[in-house]
Amino acid sequence: MPEFLEIINDWNGFSSIREARRPENYEQRLKETIDLLTNAKGLPRHRREYLLREAMTTSDFPLLFGDVIDRSVLASYKAVEPAWRPFAKKKNNKDFRPASIFAITGGDEHLDPVNEKNEYPESNRNEARYQLTVVKKGRKFNISWESLINDDIGALNDTAERFAKAALRTEARDITGLYAQNLGLHANGFLYENGVNAGVLPLTIGNLEISCAAMRALVDGNNEPILNRPKYLVVPPALEWTARAILTSASKIQIDPAGGIPYPMTNVIAQSGLQLIVDDYLPIINPANPNSWYLFADPSEIAALGYGYLTGHETPEVCMKASDKVSLSGAPMSPFTGDFDSDNIQYRVRIVFGGCRLDWRATYANFVA
Numbered sequence: 269m270p271e272f273l274e275i276i277n278d279w280n281g282f283s284s285i286r287e288a289r290r291p292e293n294y295e296q297r298l299k300e301t302i303d304l305l306t307n308a309k310g311l312p313r314h315r316r317e318y319l320l321r322e323a324m325t326t327s328d329f330p331l332l333f334g335d336v337i338d339r340s341v342l343a344s345y346k347a348v349e350p351a352w353r354p355f356a357k358k359k360n361n362k363d364f365r366p367a368s369i370f371a372i373t374g375g376d377e378h379l380d381p382v383n384e385k386n387e388y389p390e391s392n393r394n395e396a397r398y399q400l401t402v403v404k405k406g407r408k409f410n411i412s413w414e415s416l417i418n419d420d421i422g423a424l425n426d427t428a429e430r431f432a433k434a435a436l437r438t439e440a441r442d443i444t445g446l447y448a449q450n451l452g453l454h455a456n457g458f459l460y461e462n463g464v465n466a467g468v469l470p471l472t473i474g475n476l477e478i479s480c481a482a483m484r485a486l487v488d489g490n491n492e493p494i495l496n497r498p499k500y501l502v503v504p505p506a507l508e509w510t511a512r513a514i515l516t517s518a519s520k521i522q523i524d525p526a527g528g529i530p531y532p533m534t535n536v537i538a539q540s541g542l543q544l545i546v547d548d549y550l551p552i553i554n555p556a557n558p559n560s561w562y563l564f565a566d567p568s569e570i571a572a573l574g575y576g577y578l579t580g581h582e583t584p585e586v587c588m589k590a591s592d593k594v595s596l597s598g599a600p601m602s603p604f605t606g607d608f609d610s611d612n613i614q615y616r617v618r619i620v621f622g623g624c625r626l627d628w629r630a631t632y633a634n635f636v637a
Contacts, residue, residue: 338586341617344432345584351545352443355500355564357571357626359400360579366399369574369626392490398626402578405438406618413611428586431617435584439575443623444549446573447562450625451635459572459625466633471507471561473520475634476537483563483632496570496629498563501542504550507561511544559636572630578620589614 361367382388409427451466452458460466465486469475480498488494503511520535551558564572592608593601606613 338428341428341431341435341584341586344429345435348432348436350436350440350443351547352440352573353575354543354545355502355567356443356573356575356623357567358576359574360576360582361400361402361622362579364402364404364578366401367576369398369400369624396627398574398624400574400576400622400624402576402620402622404578404618404620406616407434408614408616410612410614413606413613427615431584431586431615434617435619438619439621440547440549441553442621443573443575444547444553446623446625447631447633448547448550448554448560451633454628457625459628459631460633460635461628465628465631466635468636469634470559470636471503471510471514471634473514473517473535473537476501476514476542479563479632479634480537480540480542483565483629486629488629494570494629496565498632499541499543499566500545500564502545502547502550502562502564504558504560505546505548506551506558508544508546511546511561514538515542515544554635557635557637561634561636563632565630567630570630571626572628573623574626575621575623577622581618581620583619585618587616587618589616 359367359369380389409431447459450459452461454461454464462468465483467479467482469479483496483498484493486494486496501511501515514535515538517535517538520533550560554560567573589607591601591605593605595601605611
């Protein structure tokens with residue numbers, strides 16, 4: 269079997285577990301490793317500790333152990349559906365260079381009359397170009413050799429979950445940052461502009477109706493209506509229960525303008541099909557406006573935000589660093605013995621992700637202090 273040093277051949281001794289060459293009967297051996305790590309057979313402590321230490325001296329155990337963590341990270345990552353994904357559009361990049369996303373409008377406006385023997389008019393096409401760039405992000409994690417021995421590898425039990433959570437948080441923070449604090453002139457590339465697709469109304473049934481109508485009133489460059497019906501209502505945690513009450517209440521209270529007497533009316537906004545999304549990063553990204561709320565169209569029709577991964581790297585990747593130690597005979601040592609200087613055992617998680625702003629007409633915001 270290949271020595272682990274042959275497998276770990278990337279930058280500074282790191283390489284993705286998924287890129288490593290698999291030995292024979294790999295899946296069977298992986299199952300045996302998982303059984304040993306989880307003590308599926310209920311072995312006594314001293315027996316299990318002996319088998320673990322014995323396994324750590326073999327050349328293929330680091331690959332198997334790393335794969336266990338990598339698959340656990342993938343499972344934890346896929347088990348959570350990020351709140352932001354429904355209102356953003358996905359497009360992967362083949363490399364780290366900016367990739368263009370084109371939005372072409374025009375040619376679908378109403379048809380004008382054509383007089384006898386006159387030429388048909390040309391259609392006007394407008395092309396908007398957006399750029400999506402993916403960025404490599406990651407973090408190293410190390411554990412001392414002493415901790416590994418003393419804790420019987422229990423110190424690594426939550427490593428996969430922490431790596432997955434770090435990746436999810438990174439993506440969520442990046443996407444929220446694209447829309448939570450982006451008020452300015454459209455001509456300068458901002459997503460929101462006061463009086464066009466942004467206001468300052470607090471979240472109420474009436475103000476939600478006003479904002480939905482304002483978003484639906486936005487038109488394309490040829491003054492034609494577009495498919496930007498609001499589908500998602502995005503709020504911070506502070507407005508979650510207010511939003512739920514609005515979207516589930518069967519009636520609302522209306523004041524008679526003549527007599528000032530309140531009377532109930534049907535809450536039609538609850539029948540609009542709006543879906544509630546709570547973004548936990550909104551008060552962190554935009555602390556100056558903690559009660560802001562947002563509307564987004566269906567990204568399959570018209571998208572305000574885009575995101576993507578490096579092709580072939582759509583999920584977090586975990587790798588382990590090879591030990592820089594060698595025995596007196598010159599043979600490489602297991603990564604579980606740690607590095608030469610400190611006996612530290614190192615892991616690394618990496619994601620390659622990016623986001624961008626697309627069509628401003630696919631969203632409407634109210635910035636409320």
